[in-house]
Amino acid sequence: MRHFDPDELATGLVRVAADGRIEWFNRSANALLAPPGASLGRCPIHQISPALGEWVRQVNGQGRSLYAPEALLEEAGSVVDAYLHPSGESVLIELHPVAERVRQREMADRADRQQALSLMTRRLAHELRNPLAGVRGAAQLIAARGSDETSSRHAAMIQREVDRITALIERFAGNGERRTAPVNLHRVLAQTAELVAAEQHGGLRVERDFDPSIPELAADEGQVHQLFLNLLRNAAQAGAGVVRLTTRIEHGSPLMDRPGGHAARIDVDDDGHGVPEALREKLFLPLVSGRDQGSGFGLAIVQQIARAHGGLVEYVPLEAGSRFRVRLPLDPAVSGDDGQATGESADG
Template sequence: MEMVDPDSLYTGILIIGTDGTIDQLNQAAADFLGRSPASLYRTPLEYADPALARWSQRLAHGHRSFQAPEASLSTTGQSADAVFTRIDGGVLIELHPVAERLRQRQLANRADQQQAIHMLSRRLAHELRNPLAGVRAAAQLIGGQTSEPALKRHAEMIQREVDRITGLIERFAGDQNTELAAINLHRILEETGELVVTERHGRLDLVRDFDPSIPPLMADGDRLHQMVLNLVRNAVQAEAGTIRLVTRIEHDSPMVDRPARHAVRIEVLDDGQGVPETLRDRLFLPMVSGRDQGSGFGLAIVQQIARAHGGLVEYLPRSPGSAFIIRLPLIPAEESDHV
């Protein structure tokens, strides 16, 4: 039988001697522990990884073998299915990778969240269509019965805003398809940022860090505008004084469904109060808000728009503030006919 090279295995293998030091290990085990094999050889296990040392102490209480599913390693924070077995002269520890399982679980959780968003948004759209239609009809009636220019202008503005809100609701509910057209991403970011600066009467520092190599994209410009607007307003409501908009091109970028060979990365960085840790796991679900007056729909809409473009939005904490990372598959306008 052909012998298998231990260093070719994805499973980490460690043999711990009776004195508690590492007698043997392969490359995968060293990778799990975040060090080189040479630096770990003859190192006491409790120094190499205290969590593994604590788990292995169970063998001293009569266990011949046991498993610690998805054990978190002290040194790197990685998770592994750790199997501990008593052998002649020591302990055998096997570290089985679980990264793919965890990734699939995260994908499933995100899919469940998206399904919940979709069901709730369709119900919300159904409830709001009739009242909005009534508001629009009333504004139209007022505009038709008055000769005063200011009242006519205000009535027309109400009708336009109702139409815009209705369109957003229908898109969020999935009743309208994403309408792709050639757009200038940086122009959308500029207009969105300037709108919020105007709303704040100039009391906001907007920093632009754009990659000029990003070409015109095929996307729904109105929805991208709404997505970024929600994120920037969210930062303002978190009392940010500075917001930084960053664009870059990424390769083999992570997405929900599968990695994108080329993607556009948009970062909205702020120095505000950040997101409470208790909300971070549920941040993109409807009805979740860290503010008393928040609707809880702003970030759910952000994620919905990104997903409609085949992309993904992620949150990362900063000190101080927040980072929202948008990744969208890069579809240059000139190549759209071939996609």
């Protein structure tokens, strides 16, 4: 039987004596709490973290466990779920890093704000349809009268511009009600890759690294197809010659809609010219584009579809090119029951 080594755990473990001094710690705890290259040694815990010192005092005084979710240990710059348990004359501290979970939630919150703006834009687009139709009708009447060549030319120009604006509106407001059904993710990816490669007339190579264990998703196949079509076209328009599609199951995904659940993670990597740093924070907002001729709706629709499915899309700059990482929840049958932590929550 293999010997258990606490230093192999990602969870930080610290045992604190009754006098508040550290008795023992594992490697993960040292990485979370000590400065780089330093060791915790037998320091008093309150010198390492006043918050942990106070919680140890409470556990010793009350004789019961304490739970501090997403505690910011300011001195160490770490965000952790902290569990403290009385153990004889000592207190055992468990530190579970949650920085990725917090980062994902912040991204999800930002995506939700962007989605709210997208919804407002869609409603505004709906309100614009009727007056645009009126403008186009008036231009048609002017053109029909044909009083002079200049007026006819200007009327035709008005009609063309109205048609262009209407097409943009329809393109953004075209995502209606979702129709959920089992979807084969890899079939959708293969179809979109084939379509975009054909559009580029051999100028784009799509590589695939698929995980065959990924089950069918509960999703709207048309919308998922549109999501990846937009991402692949975006890569092509960014000058990519190669796009690589990678799929994996992400266990214990940081997706906030399904904490602790499983997700399908799809990376769309390209070797294009990337996204200017100034655009990255607002990349998924409507009307934001890095191209002169771009409408700015493609990536907004991508995020909108992902959020409607309980997922999230994030942009990751690469040394050469871009990565758009898509997370979509797997079918509920794949995930186990969510557990709930027990114990007393720390205030603040």
